[in-house]
Amino acid sequence: MSDESTELLDSVETPGGAEIPVNAEIPLSKALNAGLRKALGDDKRVLLMGEDIGPLGGVFRVTEGLQAEFGSSRVFDTPLAESGIVGTAIGLAMRGYRPVCEIQFDGFIFPAFDQITTQLAKMTNRHEGQVQMPVVIRVPYGGHIGAVEHHQESPEAYFAHTPGLRVVSPSTPNDAYWMIQEAIASNDPVMFFEPKSRYWNKGPVDLSSSAVPLHSSRVVRTGTEVTLVGHGAMVTVLLQAAELAAAEGTSVEVIDLRSISPIDYSPIIESVQKTGRLVVASEAPGFVSVSSEIAATVTERAFYSLEAPVLRVAAFDAPFPPAKLETSYLPDADRVLDAVDRALAY
Amino acid sequence: MAEAAPTVQLLSPDGVLQSDATAEQYRPYIDALSDEQLRQFHRDMVVTRRFDLEATNLQRQGQLALWPPSHGQEAAQVGSARAMRHQDHVFPSYREHAVAMIRGVDVVDIVRLMRGVTHGGWNPAERGNFHLYTLVLGSQALHAAGYAMGITFDGIATGDPETDEAVVVYFGDGATSQGDVSEALVFAASFQAPQVFFLQNNHWAISVPVSVQSRTPLYLRAGGFGIPGIQIDGNDVLASYAVTRKNLDEARAGDGPRMIEALTYRIGAHTTSDDPTKYRLSHELESWIARDPIVRYEAWLRSRGEGDAFFAETATEAEDFAADLRKRTLELTVPSTDRIFDHVYSESHPVMDGQKQWLADYEASLGAEG
Numbered sequence: 275m276s277d278e279s280t281e282l283l284d285s286v287e288t289p290g291g292a293e294i295p296v297n298a299e300i301p302l303s304k305a306l307n308a309g310l311r312k313a314l315g316d317d318k319r320v321l322l323m324g325e326d327i328g329p330l331g332g333v334f335r336v337t338e339g340l341q342a343e344f345g346s347s348r349v350f351d352t353p354l355a356e357s358g359i360v361g362t363a364i365g366l367a368m369r370g371y372r373p374v375c376e377i378q379f380d381g382f383i384f385p386a387f388d389q390i391t392t393q394l395a396k397m398t399n400r401h402e403g404q405v406q407m408p409v410v411i412r413v414p415y416g417g418h419i420g421a422v423e424h425h426q427e428s429p430e431a432y433f434a435h436t437p438g439l440r441v442v443s444p445s446t447p448n449d450a451y452w453m454i455q456e457a458i459a460s461n462d463p464v465m466f467f468e469p470k471s472r473y474w475n476k477g478p479v480d481l482s483s484s485a486v487p488l489h490s491s492r493v494v495r496t497g498t499e500v501t502l503v504g505h506g507a508m509v510t511v512l513l514q515a516a517e518l519a520a521a522e523g524t525s526v527e528v529i530d531l532r533s534i535s536p537i538d539y540s541p542i543i544e545s546v547q548k549t550g551r552l553v554v555a556s557e558a559p560g561f562v563s564v565s566s567e568i569a570a571t572v573t574e575r576a577f578y579s580l581e582a583p584v585l586r587v588a589a590f591d592a593p594f595p596p597a598k599l600e601t602s603y604l605p606d607a608d609r610v611l612d613a614v615d616r617a618l619a620y
Numbered sequence: 621m622a623e624a625a626p627t628v629q630l631l632s633p634d635g636v637l638q639s640d641a642t643a644e645q646y647r648p649y650i651d652a653l654s655d656e657q658l659r660q661f662h663r664d665m666v667v668t669r670r671f672d673l674e675a676t677n678l679q680r681q682g683q684l685a686l687w688p689p690s691h692g693q694e695a696a697q698v699g700s701a702r703a704m705r706h707q708d709h710v711f712p713s714y715r716e717h718a719v720a721m722i723r724g725v726d727v728v729d730i731v732r733l734m735r736g737v738t739h740g741g742w743n744p745a746e747r748g749n750f751h752l753y754t755l756v757l758g759s760q761a762l763h764a765a766g767y768a769m770g771i772t773f774d775g776i777a778t779g780d781p782e783t784d785e786a787v788v789v790y791f792g793d794g795a796t797s798q799g800d801v802s803e804a805l806v807f808a809a810s811f812q813a814p815q816v817f818f819l820q821n822n823h824w825a826i827s828v829p830v831s832v833q834s835r836t837p838l839y840l841r842a843g844g845f846g847i848p849g850i851q852i853d854g855n856d857v858l859a860s861y862a863v864t865r866k867n868l869d870e871a872r873a874g875d876g877p878r879m880i881e882a883l884t885y886r887i888g889a890h891t892t893s894d895d896p897t898k899y900r901l902s903h904e905l906e907s908w909i910a911r912d913p914i915v916r917y918e919a920w921l922r923s924r925g926e927g928d929a930f931f932a933e934t935a936t937e938a939e940d941f942a943a944d945l946r947k948r949t950l951e952l953t954v955p956s957t958d959r960i961f962d963h964v965y966s967e968s969h970p971v972m973d974g975q976k977q978w979l980a981d982y983e984a985s986l987g988a989e990g
């Protein structure tokens with residue numbers, strides 16, 4: 275987090291201008307709204323661009339009220355073209371702006387894939403550091419909302435696989451509020467994956483403390499026998515699993531990854547040194563995944579601490595199915611517990 | 621800049637047959653239709669509006685994940701669909717319910733998709749060559765261009781419109797901004813493919829007005845690609861029929877691709893998840909309600925002597941259709957979890973086989989415990 279944004283806020287204002295008292299519980303979507311609002315207010319070069327983000331405030335209302343407050347040259351609806359959104363954001367960044375692009379749903383990031391992977395990710399490197407790309411791409415992602423095709427996917431591994439991109443995903447309103455501002459402050463492109471099933475979940479936003487570093491992972495529940503790691507909406511599932519495990523007498527530690535690229539391994543390695551067992555869970559398919567990467571790295575770095583192989587709990591390596599089947603496709607707390615049991619059985 | 625041409629309108633909003641030079645040019649297409657065919661246009665529109673309402677209600681009652689209503693766009697869809705010949709192929713977006721029905725898709729199949737039990741599921745070859753709905757905007761325009769290129773490569777056209785094939789792609793004003801749509805126009809023009817680009821300009825892409833997508837009437841864009849473009853009153857089913865008929869027959873005859881921009885309006889919400897009062901003005905909506913495609917067509921049919929009996933009969937037919945749709949929707953079941961793994965590949969695949977087995981064993985183990 276840059277210095278100026280660590281200054282304390284007295285309150286978060288809702289788009290309507292009404293004030294939320296310090297530490298009030300607000301939904302994740304509103305926390306993002308507040309974070310974006312703060313960033314827009316702090317730096318005139320910050321722009322919000324995307325489809326339906328202006329008068330409508332985005333299909334998830336994350337940008338609600340921001341066009342009215344900051345004007346349509348700061349917060350604007352683009353023509354309907356994701357490649358166009360990201361491609362022009364690159365040009366705007368070259369011109370000194372700090373664009374924050376909204377992609378409407380995970381499945382619609384792909385028309386922009388070329389601009390993101392061949393251009394945005396490499397621009398700083400090609401200029402040998404002389405041009406920077408402070409572009410944030412916000413992507414609502416993940417399942418659990420019963421939506422139609424292309425609206426429930428978790429494509430973050432494609433971007434984590436691409437050198438030059440930073441990839442993060444908040445799981446709580448507090449992280450959403452702080453991480454979006456840190457992402458905007460970054461001089462590198464940041465893929466900002468928002469767990470859309472968590473948009474409506476409320477939590478406190480702690481305005482009195484400054485943000486933790488964007489790329490740090492965090493222990494969200496302490497335990498001694500098995501370590502669970504995940505990000506985004508999966509953190510909720512892991513906490514449920516930990517609760518169930520506790521009822522059965524098993525002590526589980528849960529780590530919220532928060533950052534997918536780079537990955538902050540210290541808390542994970544420390545945890546594994548304590549528990550000796552690691553289960554990595556994701557809504558994304560497991561093949562060539564973020565989970566695979568973590569499994570490999572932890573095996574390399576903490577081999578002698580491991581009492582069991584690192585296990586992955588993932589969606590199946592099949593396309594996201596029709597919504598009525600999503601609960602069988604996505605890992606739930608029971609499937610996580612099944613892995614916990616298998617890890618303990620070694 | 622391409623030359624502007626008059627918007628084709630055969631029926632005025634109050635249902636009077638037009639007699640200006642443009643309208644006269646298309647009159648023979650209408651004159652060739654039988655009374656029964658003309659009645660069918662009305663039936664199609666009325667039934668579509670009714671089942672569209674039923675689907676919207678089903679969504680509100682929690683039976684569907686989503687419904688994108690076609691209310692207001694019936695004339696553009698019915699006219700163009702009825703203009704196709706049986707051998708033609710259709711590549712839709714996701715709102716072409718009337719076209720789907722006319723080409724032989726069971727509307728319950730669309731409902732299944734919106735309910736979340738399938739991503740498609742019908743075989744285009746058995747459903748009037750009506751391909752699957754496409755939710756990634758504009759993608760289907762390229763598929764249509766490729767299919768049309770294939771028709772050209774086959775070289776089997778004989779000059780007989782009864783057998784020569786053509787392709788229609790449907791897309792919206794928002795989708796015109798996608799690179800895929802421009803690329804499709806480039807490919808279709810380059811290969812002189814027998815393709816009609818049918819653009820339903822319903823003036824809104826969710827909350828974004830068409831002015832954000834284009835500063836020129838969209839039909840004029842086609843000219844820049846070397847494709848003749850024409851604008852029609854999309855709420856006039858006769859204009860939609862006649863202009864599509866003519867352009868499709870030109871395309872199938874080897875004259876190259878065509879683009880039709882049908883001016884219409886999305887009377888309802890974008891989908892049942894949307895609240896249009898957040899971004900559009902009621903007077904605009906009202907001005908389009910006054911141009912309702914069904915009211916206009918009914919007035920014209922009545923002026924030709926069609927009596928109350930037919931309209932009452934049609935209303936009953938629409939009610940029955942909707943009731944049947946509701947009944948069959950409520951009977952839909954959730955597919956087995958095998959659906960997750962089946963048909964990911966065309967042949968057996970070790971990963972799919974293994975994971976399918978794993979899930980079966982896992983679920984059995986839960987059953988055993990429970």
Ligand SMILES: Cc1ncc(C[n+]2csc(CCOP(=O)(O)OP(=O)(O)O)c2C)c(N)n1
Nearest residue numbers: 382715755756757792793794795824825826
């Ligand atoms: C590539 C892509 N980007 C975004 C979306 C989300 N989205 C669905 S419909 C829609 C608006 C489409 O407007 P238009 O093409 O005019 O068709 P209409 O819905 O009005 O029929 C948007 C932005 C999408 N489906 N695909």
